Amino acid sequence: MDFLRPASWEEALAAKAEHPTAVPIAGGTDVMVEINFDHRRPEYLLDLNRITDLTEWEVGQDSVRLGASVPYTRIMENLRAELPGLALASHTVASPQIRNRGGVGGNLGTASPAGDAHPALLAAGAEVEAESVRGSRLIPIDEFYTGVKRNALAPDELIRAVHIKKADGPQQYSKVGTRNAMVIAVCAFGLALHPETRTVRTGIGSAAPTPVRAKAAEEFLNAALDEGGFWDNGKIITPSVAKQFADLCAAACNPIDDVRGTASYRRHAVGIMARRTLTWTWESYRGTAAHTEGVA
Amino acid sequence: MRVNFTVNGRPQEADDVWEGESLLYVLRERLGLPGSKNACEQGECGSCTVRLDGVPVCSCLVAAGQVEGRDVVTVEGLADFAKQRACGSTCGTPLDEAKQWAAKGQDSQTGEGTELSPIQQAFIDAGAVQCGFCTPGLLVAADEMLERNPNPTDADIREGLSGNLCRCTGYEKIMDAVRLAAARQSEGV
Amino acid sequence: MPTTGAPTKITQGSQTKGGIGESTLRPDGTLKVTGEFAYSSDMWHEDMLWGQILRSTVAHAEIVSIDTSEALALPGVYAVMTYDDLPTDVKNYGLEIQDTPVLAHGKVRHHGEPVAIVAADHPETARRAAAKIKVEYRELPVITDEASATAPDAILVHEGRDDHHIGHVPHPNIVHRQPIVRGNAEEAAKKADFVVKGEYTFGMQDQAFLGPESGLAVPDEDGGVHLYIATQWLHSDLKQIAPVLGLPESKVRMTLSGVGGAFGGREDISMQIHACLLALRTGKPVKIVYNRFESFFGHVHRHPAKLYYEHGATAEGKLTHVKCRIVLDGGAYASASPAVVGNASSLSIGPYVVDDVDIEAIALYTNNPPCGAMRGFGAVQACFAYEAQMDKLADQVGMDRVAFRQLNAMEQGTIMPTGQPVDSPAPVAELLRRVKAMPLPPEQQWLSAGEEADVRQLPGGLSNTTHGEGVVRGVGYAVGIKNVGFSEGFDDYSTAKVRMEVVGGEPVATVHTAMAEVGQGGVTVHAQIARTELGVAQVTIHPADTQVGSAGSTSASRQTYVTGGAVKNSCELVREKVLEIGRRKFGSYHPAWATAELLLEGGKVVTDGGEVLADLAEVLEGETVEVEAEWRHRPTEAFDLRTGQGFGHVQYSFAAHRAVVEVDTELGLVKVIELACAQDVGKALNPLSVVGQIQGGTIQGLGVAVMEEIIVDPKTAKVRNPSFTDYLIPTILDTPTIPVDVLELADDHAPYGLRGIGEAPTLSSTPAVLAAIRNATGLELNRTPVRPEHLTGTA
Structure with a gap:
């Protein structure tokens, strides 16, 4: 095993180009577990800790450019307003020690269906900034996850940042685990209301081979909200609409039975979380809308 | 490979390090600092918690090569670390809090005369130590939590220590110890 | 009914500071908070090698061949050993039956069984070498439950058994069977107005001590070996290690290293023999440290169980009979x-009065992971089932669940199903009364917070699954009975060497035992006993090793009773010798030396009237007094193999719990809000430690109620979750407040009237939590742990 320590991003890209099998390591919270438990013996470890740009973020007009290694703790503390869904998701990651080290880049690189950030990214809308010596590209989050622990990166590419749309409405995130802290998701659900486009986006974790959106549920809800004039009148969403939305979210799952939970439970729980997060976000939207009208 | 870094204020050099070794292994097996414990080696128990450039992390998940040139504080250096912090916070006036709460040695194994940090003393006084294997990691985590949040609620303490498993105590005495350290800290200021 | 503590016998030193009854602090506390306390995995030696074990990847198979040549050829590898390299004819070990191969011979019987061992200069070299050992398996069908174990054509897990149980078991795949028959359950059942039947399942729990199995074996110049080890019982290890090495016990020196928790999981041998074999083979010190994955294969677990119960009661609520099969x-x-079978059967009906019982408990041989000791030891599984039965029966009778238990509660004088009278206080009804009388936690605290509900106080916690939706509160009660000490005629003794001398002008006592301090606080208590008995301030606790006689195991809630008793006894013998010296030196100066009852207090020899006769330092000037003596509790006897009758147990221990839970009934997530406990401890030698033990035991019971289970694939008998990622133990956010009410009713048979306390709280905690969840959800819930799918109909 060789340990590569690039001092700059350019050096890192060069190293990855020269050694495409090199495994990037930043927070180490996935890679080191695999090494400690003898599940993996990479030829090269590519340490990204010296590249300080990766732990920085920029808040732009429409989106946040989040460095791949910004620790979850920083996201929770500093980006709650811009990225509420991801901030909530970050808070559910493992433990304080892990949140101090791990970041979204690692979650994307590992691309485990159980990664906590994925549902929030899917719901908010995001693009992954991947780069190699050949150049840089933005991969839409919907095209990023290609299979169980597989993603759209080329062998010579590294994740530099994630561009996440700033929240234009309420976002929520829920995760089921069999413990009240420090737990890997049995399943997870992210929901974002986008009042500007009058759309709703979802993200489901740990309930299919990859993180997925519940597109049929989104389409149903977009239509129902539109038809009922809900975005304007701010009425409470009827229980039958919420139920059908929840059912469609559950139907979007393609889960398995494993030691963490049954497929049947996962489908059930995603439905419950979909209904609850819809209620929470919509209540929040109604509150904000009413408030705005009052001021106007 | 060779790794140079600072541990508890002292420059250290480790030679012939295998690239897959963790910071935890280097501390324990190469630098003679076995205080940080190896209970799960997968970031689930917090027994190996150290501060890396001030930030609490699981040292089992930090690759040895990643600490090159960086600063690490382990449980072995916690008393000194807390003492320096206390001195620093009173603008140069030595406020020797650690000494004030130094252990009252009774028995042969007490390590009489050892200077302790407030959180270390509180763990002893509150009965928060049983087998003690989780203790070093908990102390580093609790000390850092109290540094950020000197008056935590019970829910804050539970959240702050949710990355540290203990199998002996049922956590009640650990709660007592952190409350005690917080109370003594606010009395001392 | 007695409600206050009877006076306990304290013969000496009530005036000496730091004696029994005080919450003195741990003597090893400072070392443990500074990181200087040396645990077995912290051992280090110049030139030491690292040992690695190759384990079977299948559960049941014939070993066709093993090829170690590639492993041996790897640079840095010093030794590779298989069964063929074992040095003597003794190739098995075991606590009671020597059926466990040091290294697999021809066959593996469970997933993760040791097949070969390697010593190398770095752990990674050792791992790579182990991976290069080629083992060819021919897989056999797996035996995983009672049906497959006792089928007429079942493969025998162990062929040619010749142990002392084979004569009375109905099938060679049954390790042991213990029936208990008393009265006539069949007849008594006719008097029952209500009968409740139930079938219960208890999952496989892991001790999950935080310090993984580890140790260092150092070859000695005389051809022997010195082993630094974390264990529960040094001398039991020694008896099993020495014959395999072909060494006399005197050449295997053992020193207890720091033990990172045990809970039963270190009762058996793990890496001890392997480290010694490699050290002797290579002539170099060898260290072995399991990682967490290996630890799940490296020790036995709590027996999973199926329990079948029938309880009957009259319309007035009196129990008529119990039939059960465990x-x-x-x-x-x-x-x-x-x-474990003996405990499960003899404690199977719980702390209740039932004259007519028909009980059977068996343990199977299967290809699942080996199971053995864990805190509560057979009584835990039974308590989960009989307490569920008691709730159901109370509901049938139409009585309050606590009142129903109190009506049937045993008390001093009650006859156990084994025919043994309970001859010390048994305050079962009182413990229930106390735990019920404790104030309930405030109603759903998060409700008053409104939209700003703190998710940390809700089921799901930080995962943000509910802001109150679906959450229902439930309350449940349970009580249990556990035996203390080794039972069934076992010669259960301990040994203490106590020395008294003057050091630096001060009288100092040194206590030397082989007791394994695993965190329970035995060392604290030994110092307290010495102060109380010898009137000294300074007590030195000598490290535990095999240079002193056996202390027995740190298990069965027995160490404070038995080794505490041995320390007390040796102190008393030392005291007599000190007084003899005093009489010789100073007897002529004061008549009280000859006439009065003399005590050692506050560093002085005093009369029972309080008159000071001499300073201990003067008496001991130029003298060293030392006594090593064994001490035994009263003898017990075996249970009759057909009827289960017999004076089998030394002492009983009782605890009661009340659990308050909040359940998200839609998602099936549970938050335990409070777990209140009342326990009788006889005499609290160290109240702070007593409460710590009760709280710790309580949370291990909570763990197996809602999350802890080793999951074994029934098709392959392979362990599916050997990691802390998937075997979950409670975090501090899963843990409720644990108010504890300690009752002290002396047991006159025990030193200071004390009662072993470590295990009882682990029993009743689990059924109390289950009862509370049933109360919240209305579900029957006949298995533990209960997982979200069981609460949502999605299992």
């Missing part, structure tokens, strides 16, 4: 299974 899965090797 099937424990012992896994591939016997370990402590026979004793």
Whole structure:
């Protein structure tokens, strides 16, 4: 095993180009577990800790450019307003020690269906900034996850940042685990209301081979909200609409039975979380809308 | 490979390090600092918690090569670390809090005369130590939590220590110890 | 009914500071908070090698061949050993039955069984070498439950058994069977107005001590070996290690290293023999440290169980009879299974008065992971089932669940199903009264917070699954009975060497035992006893090793009773010698030396009237007094193999719990809000430690109620979750407040009237939590742990 320590991003890209099998390591919270438990013996470890740009973020007009290694703790503390869904998701990651080290880049690189950030990214809308010596590209989050622990990166590419749309409405995130802290998701659900486009986006974790959106549920809800004039009148969403939305979210799952939970439970729980997060976000939207009208 | 870094204020050099070794292994097996414990080696128990450039992390998940040139504080250096912090916070006036709460040695194994940090003393006084294997990691985590949040609620303490498993105590005495350290800290200021 | 503590016998030193009854602090506390306390995994030696074990990847198979040549050829590898390299004819070990191969011979019987061992200059070299050992398996069908174990054509897990249980078991795949028959359950059942039947399942729990198995073996110049080890019982290890090495016990020196928790999981041998074999083979010190994955294969677990119960009661609520059958899965090797069967059967009806019982408990041999000792030891599984039965029966009778238990509660004088009278206080009804009388936690605290509900106080916690939706509160009660000490005629003794001398002008006592301090606080208590008995301030606790006689095991809630008793006894013998010296030196100066009852207090010899006769330092000037003596509790006897009758147990221990839970009934997530406990401890030698033990035991019970289970694939008998990622133990956010009410009713048979306390709180905690969840959800819930899918109909 060789340990590569690039001092700059350019050096890192060069190293990855020269050694495409090199495994990037930043927070180490996935890679080191695999090494400690003898599940993996990479030829090269590519340490990204010296590249300080990766732990920085920029808040732009429409989106946040989040460095791949910004620790979850920083996201929770500093980006709650811009990225509420991801901030909530970050808070559910493992433990304080892990949140101090791990970041979204690692979650994307590992691309485990159980990664906590994925549902929030899917719901908010995001693009992954991947780069190699050949150049840089933005991969839409919907095209990023290609299979169980597989993603759209080329062998010579590294994740530099994630561009996440700033929240234009309420976002929520829920995760089921069999413990009240420090737990890997049995399943997870992210929901974002986008009042500007009058759309709703979802993200489901740990309930299919990859993180997925519940597109049929989104389409149903977009239509129902539109038809009922809900975005304007701010009425409470009827229980039958919420139920059908929840059912469609559950139907979007393609889960398995494993030691963490049954497929049947996962489908059930995603439905419950979909209904609850819809209620929470919509209540929040109604509150904000009413408030705005009052001021106007 | 060779790794140079600072541990508890002292420059250290480790030679012939295998690239897959963790910071935890280097501390324990190469630098003679076995205080940080190896209970799960997968970031689930917090027994190996150290501060890396001030930030609490699981040292089992930090690759040895990643600490090159960086600063690490382990449980072995916690008393000194807390003492320096206390001195620093009173603008140069030595406020020797650690000494004030130094252990009252009774028995042969007490390590009489050892200077302790407030959180270390509180763990002893509150009965928060049983087998003690989780203790070093908990102390580093609790000390850092109290540094950020000197008056935590019970829910804050539970959240702050949710990355540290203990199998002996049922956590009640650990709660007592952190409350005690917080109370003594606010009395001392 | 007695409600206050009877006076306990304290013969000496009530005036000496730091004696029994005080919450003195741990003598090892400072070392443990500074990181200087040396645990077994912290051992280090110049030129030491690292040992690695190759384990079977299948549960049941014939070994066709093993090829170690590639491993041996790897640079840095010093030794590779298989069964063929074992040095003597003794190739097995075991606590009671020596059925466990040091290294597999021809066959593996469970997933993760040791097949070969490697010593190398770095752990990674050792791992790579182990990976290069080629083992060819021919897989066999797996035996995983009672049906497959006792089928007429079942493969025998152990062929040619010749142990002392084979004569009375109905099938060679049954390790041991213990029936208990008393009265006539069949007849008594006719008097029952209500009958409740139930079938219960208890999952496989892991001790999950935080310090993984580890140790260092250092070859000695005389051809022997010195082992630094974390264990529960040095001398039991020694008896099993020495014959395999072909060494006399005197050439295997053992020193206890720091032990990172035990809970039963270190009762059996793990890496001890392997480290010694490699050290002797290479002539170099060898260190072995399991990682967490290996630890799940490296020690026995709590027996999973199926329990079948029938309870009857009259319309007035009096229990008429109990029939029960308890099937424990012992896994591939016997370990402590026979004793667990004895406990499960003899404690199977709980702390209740039932004259007519028909009980049977068995342990199976299967290809599942071996099971043995864990805190509560057979009584835990039974308590989960009988307390569920008691709730159901109370509901049938139409009585309050606590009142129903109190009506049937045993008390001093009650006859156990084994025919043994309970001859010390048994405050079962009182403990229930106390735990019920404790104030309930405030109603759903998060409600008053409105939209700003703190998710940390809700089911799901930080995962943000509910802001109150679906959350229902429930309350449940349970009580349990556990035996203390080794039972069934076992010669259960301990040894203490106590020395008294003057050091630096001060009288100092040194206590030397082989007791394994695993965190329970035995060392604290030994110092307290010495102060109380010898009137000294300074007590030195000598490290535990095999240079002193056996202390027995740190298990069965027995160490404060038995080794505490041995320390007390040796102190008393030392005291007599000190007084003899005093009489010789100073007797002529004061008549009280000859006439009065003399005590050692506050560093002085005093009369029982308080008159000071001499300073201890003067008496001991130029003298060293030392006594090493064994001490035994009163003898017990075996249970009759057909009827289960016999004076089998030394002492009983009782605890009661009230659990308050909040359940998200839609998602099936549970938050335990409070777990209140009342326990009788006889005499609290160290109140702070007593409460710590009760709280710790309580949370291990909570763990197996809602999350802890080793999951074994029934098709392959392979362990599916050997990691802390998937075997979950409670975090501080899963843990409720645990108010504890300690009752002190002396047991006149025990030193200071004390009662062993470590295990009882682990029993009743689990059924109390389950009862509270049933109360919240209305579900029957006949298995533990209960997982979200069980609460949502999605299992």
